[in-house]
Amino acid sequence: MTWxxxxxxxxxxxxxxxLTSTVGVASLLSFPVLVAVGLPPVVANTSNTVGMTPAGLSGSFGYRRELAEHPGVTAAVLVTAAGGGIVGSLLLLWLPGSVFEAVVPWLILGTCVLVGVQPRLSRFLRQHAADDEPRVRISGLTTVFATLTGVYGGYFGAGSGVMMMAVLGLGTDLEFRTVNALKTFAVMASNVVATVIFLAIADLDWLAVGLLAGGSVVGGYVGAHIGRRLPATVLRSLIVVVGIGAAALMLVR
Known part of the structure; x- marks a missing residue:
C-alpha cells in the first residue's frame, strides 16, 4: 500500500x-476501502473483522454504564452474539462469498424499516400483551433472532448492528440508549470470537489490520459518547437513513 x-x-x-458505536453499519465503510486499496475480498473481510474489533471493545467500554443497568440482558447478548459469531466466521471460510450477497441488502433494508417503526410496533405489542410489565429480559424467540444476527455478524457483519438493534428493540422494552449500547457490545462479542478463529486459520493483511485497529479504537470510544448524547429520535433517524443508503449502494454495485 502507498502512503x-x-x-x-x-x-x-x-x-x-x-459508526460502530452509533448507527451500526461500520463495515460498509471500512470493507470497501480495503478492497479499493487492493486486498482480495476474503482477505479484506477477515482483516476488516480483526481490525475493527478494537472499536467494539472501546465502544463497549464507553457504554459501560448502560451495559451495567441490565446485567442479565448483557450476558445473554454476549452469549448469543459470540456463539453466532463462531458459526458465521466458519461459514465465511467454508462457503463461497456469493451466498449472502443477494440477500444482504434486503436484510439491511428490512431491519431499517423495523428500527423506524419499532416505537409504534412496541406500543402495539405492549397494548395487546397479557402481561403489562416492561420486558427487561430476553425471551426465547428474541434469543433465536439475536443468535442468527450473531451468525451474520461473524460471516460478514455489514449492517449487523442495525439488525441487532431491531431484534432487541422489538424483543425488549429497554431504553433506546441501552439498546444502542447492547448493539455495540454484540458487535464486539461477534468480532472477538471471529478474530480468534481468523488469527488461527485465515489469511490476514497485518498492515491493514494495524491501521484499522489504530483508527477504530479511537472512533469506537468517541462514537459511544456521541451515541449517548444524541436524542433517541435523531439517532433512530440516522440509523434508518444511513442503513437505507448503505443497502442501496450494495444493490447497485
Missing amino acids: ADQLAVLAAGLGAGI
Missing part, C-alpha cells in the same frame, strides 16, 4: 469506529 492508501485505511478505521 495515501495507508492514510485512507486509517481514516476508514476512525470513521467506521464511530
